[in-house]
Amino acid sequence: MTERYSKPSMVRVGNPLYAKHGSSAQGYPLIRESIEGVAVKDLVKAHDSPLFVFSERVMREKYRQAYDAVRSVYPNVRFGWSYKTNYLSAVCRVFHQEGALAEVVSRFEYEKARRLGVPGNQIIFNGPHKPMDALRRAVREGSLINADHFGEMEDLEAIGKELKRPVKIGVRVNLNAGIYPIWSRFGFNLENGQAAAAVRCIVNSKTLKLAGVHCHLGTFILDSSAYGRAAAKLSEFIRAAESMTGRPIEYLDLGGGIPSRSHLKGVYQPPEIAVPGVEVYAAEMGAKLKWLLSRKSAPRLYLENGRHLVDEAGYLITSVSADKLLPDGRRAYVLDAGVNLLYTSTWYKFKIELDRQTGGVMEPSILLGPLCMNIDVVEEAVLLPRLSRGQCLVLSPVGAYNVVQWMQFIQYRPAVVMIRESGEPFVMRRAETLADVTACESDLPDDERGA
Numbered sequence: 202m203t204e205r206y207s208k209p210s211m212v213r214v215g216n217p218l219y220a221k222h223g224s225s226a227q228g229y230p231l232i233r234e235s236i237e238g239v240a241v242k243d244l245v246k247a248h249d250s251p252l253f254v255f256s257e258r259v260m261r262e263k264y265r266q267a268y269d270a271v272r273s274v275y276p277n278v279r280f281g282w283s284y285k286t287n288y289l290s291a292v293c294r295v296f297h298q299e300g301a302l303a304e305v306v307s308r309f310e311y312e313k314a315r316r317l318g319v320p321g322n323q324i325i326f327n328g329p330h331k332p333m334d335a336l337r338r339a340v341r342e343g344s345l346i347n348a349d350h351f352g353e354m355e356d357l358e359a360i361g362k363e364l365k366r367p368v369k370i371g372v373r374v375n376l377n378a379g380i381y382p383i384w385s386r387f388g389f390n391l392e393n394g395q396a397a398a399a400v401r402c403i404v405n406s407k408t409l410k411l412a413g414v415h416c417h418l419g420t421f422i423l424d425s426s427a428y429g430r431a432a433a434k435l436s437e438f439i440r441a442a443e444s445m446t447g448r449p450i451e452y453l454d455l456g457g458g459i460p461s462r463s464h465l466k467g468v469y470q471p472p473e474i475a476v477p478g479v480e481v482y483a484a485e486m487g488a489k490l491k492w493l494l495s496r497k498s499a500p501r502l503y504l505e506n507g508r509h510l511v512d513e514a515g516y517l518i519t520s521v522s523a524d525k526l527l528p529d530g531r532r533a534y535v536l537d538a539g540v541n542l543l544y545t546s547t548w549y550k551f552k553i554e555l556d557r558q559t560g561g562v563m564e565p566s567i568l569l570g571p572l573c574m575n576i577d578v579v580e581e582a583v584l585l586p587r588l589s590r591g592q593c594l595v596l597s598p599v600g601a602y603n604v605v606q607w608m609q610f611i612q613y614r615p616a617v618v619m620i621r622e623s624g625e626p627f628v629m630r631r632a633e634t635l636a637d638v639t640a641c642e643s644d645l646p647d648d649e650r651g652a
């Protein structure tokens with residue numbers, strides 16, 4: 202695939218120390234007064250700060266763009282929405298409305314998908330730990346179960362015998378596609394023959410039937426050609442597996458991993474340059490899977506992308522709570538949101554925008570969170586004009602993995618709002634209260650409490 206040539210252009214950036222006019226292409230104070238047409242100050246007035254805000258429009262657009270890209274190279278494709286990436290009900294609903302199945306990796310996520318009305322046979326069940334009762338339910342409900350290890354295959358065999366029915370399964374395969382580290386702790390390794398051994402077990406079983414092959418290479422994979430290499434290796438594996446079982450494979454699941462336009466720490470180039478378009482990934486897969494399309498009925502291709510579809514739809518509004526000068530001379534701002542809400546800040550640098558123009562000298566600033574913990578740093582160094590208390594900052598993209606991996610630690614978790622395509626804000630999750638946090642606790646009985 203050749204890179205598309207883009208004409209060089211010059212950008213006027215102004216003097217960073219006296220940036221009067223706010224945003225520029227170079228990271229001097231970027232201004233975002235609104236999200237999807239709704240003023241940041243109005244969102245904070247109505248829902249408080251901090252506040253997660255999602256754009257329904259962006260979610261749907263990302264989904265359609267990715268789906269069209271893959272469908273154009275492999276028409277028999279379905280997406281499975283990766284629940285772990287963001288399992289807020291309204292987010293899942295948007296992707297299910299777009300046509301996605303549910304891709305789940307635990308009993309909790311399975312139950313959540315069922316509660317949202319997803320039928321069992323529209324659920325892809327992955328993950329290294331599937332408790333027996335969850336597996337039994339998934340077998341009964343006809344979901345697509347991708348076995349992770351030999352013990353799980355034994356469990357599935359036992360369930361099949363108990364229910365007196367054959368059990369169709371997929372095998373999860375890990376392989377060397379040239380990206381490191383290899384996620385070799387999940388599934389059966391291809392290169393050392395373990396994946397072939399798993400197929401032999403299925404051949405020798407009266408109960409298990411091989412329906413599919415699954416492979417999730419990892420996350421935020423910048424090297425699109427890894428998908429081509431994986432698809433080529435899996436094609437060989439499918440040929441071998443089909444000749445061993447005597448049955449055509451029903452599906453190939455290539456997992457997720459396509460990056461969002463997020464800035465991975467340590468990557469020098471900005472995401473607009475470093476992150477290839479989804480069409481490039483689709484082309485890599487499509488080229489190596491063409492042979493499957495020539496079959497009378499081509500196996501279904503599943504993809505389970507999470508971050509690529511939702512990350513850029515999410516923003517976090519946070520406010521300055523304190524302004525300090527540290528002994529080493531750094532300007533420090535304490536925000537009302539920190540690593541408690543931004544799990545991904547460990548790996549990604551967020552775009553930081555101000556909700557209003559502020560003049561003045563730009564100075565290197567450190568953004569601290571509200572936790573009484575030294576490690577609570579949102580951004581080590583960013584050039585900002587002097588901010589006043591109460592000033593709002595908008596951090597993005599934060600739509601993937603944050604509102605699921607956030608911690609209820611020291612602080613309550615805030616509300617999450619979706620700006621509907623109509624422009625109306627919709628509260629997807631209200632802010633937590635003391636009653637929510639203590640709902641699962643029991644205090645000691647009155648007579649044991651003491652004074």
Ligand SMILES: Cc1ncc(COP(=O)(O)O)c(C=O)c1O
Pocket residue numbers: 283285286304327328417419420421456457458459505506507508509601
């Ligand atoms: C099995 C599986 N599928 C899909 C995903 C989604 O990955 P991503 O958000 O990188 O697309 C993950 C996440 O690690 C996963 O483990």
